[in-house]
Amino acid sequence: MLAFVKIPEVLPKQKLTTAIRALPGQLDIVGFSLFASSAIQLLLALQYGGNQFSWHSSQVIGLFCGAGATSVVFIFWDYRQGDKAMIPFSMIRKRIVWSSSLSYGLLMAQVFCLLWYLPVYFQAVKSDSPFMSGVHLLPSIVAHLFGAIFSGKIIQRVGYYLPIILICSSLMAVSNGLLSNLSPHTTTAKWVGYQILSGASRSLGLQIPIIAVQNVLPPSQIPLATALVMFSQTFAGALCLSLADTVFTNSLSKLIPTYAPSVDPQTIIDAGATQFRSYVSEGQLDGVLLAYSKSVGRVFYLTTGMACGCLFFSCFMGWKDIRITKSVSNA
Structure with missing residues (x-):
């Protein structure tokens, strides 16, 4: 596709040899x-x-x-x-850059945590195989795909990206709050509905921070601003996954003695989501499953906070009509 598609050049491109010679000084x-x-x-x-x-x-x-x-x-x-x-400080001081970076970082961080800990819930609490836990993620993935298809049309029709990212982050907070209520007895209809809401809501705002910086800043500043927005996704994702792991592990170590007193928490943590059942007696299994589901729920408390943070920082992205205006000349 890249061989046959011509990408328009916004800025004049340097010769390859000139760019290679100048690269070390720019790093x-x-x-x-x-x-x-x-x-x-x-x-x-x-x-x-x-x-x-x-x-x-x-x-x-x-x-x-x-x-x-x-x-x-x-x-x-x-x-x-x-x-x-x-x-560069001169770039991150721009309101559209730091607000878009923080919004995008928090948005993608909660997506990463969701896609990591939902399979943990399915494998540990619902006794799914790794393959079936992936299958049970399809509601959010399919909703995400369909939402991504329509989100571009919605942005093009509305013209203003701010109300869309606000709606997106609000619905993400709601969906993560609903997912925090997962338990061993949650019905299929509920976790499917929660995932559909999560996938559809995040797909609405996935492109908006990048669209915002590309439509507000001058062409010479767009590459660096876009790189900063994409960098925020990677850094926030790694940081929040570590935070989520800390929340999950510490929650398990505290809740297992409460719901299954005779079970060693460290043994359950070391065994992992798919192997801990072999270390638990039938009488203690229900308590361990409840501790697992509540620990996953506490991770979703964290992702709910990320969605609320995304909602807050999105408010600073500005109000700009990105639709192309056509000038009509009188004949």
């Missing part, structure tokens, strides 16, 4: 190294906390302190580099 290697080390330390602290080490252990506290100190150095370096920095 902020120091900034990337500082940001990467800070992010890795933060993710490791969230991963280790409550799992391999306690939250007040020297390892976790040291990682948090290292992440904070490195991020301060990164901010100083980023400010010093100016427009040559990996994340």
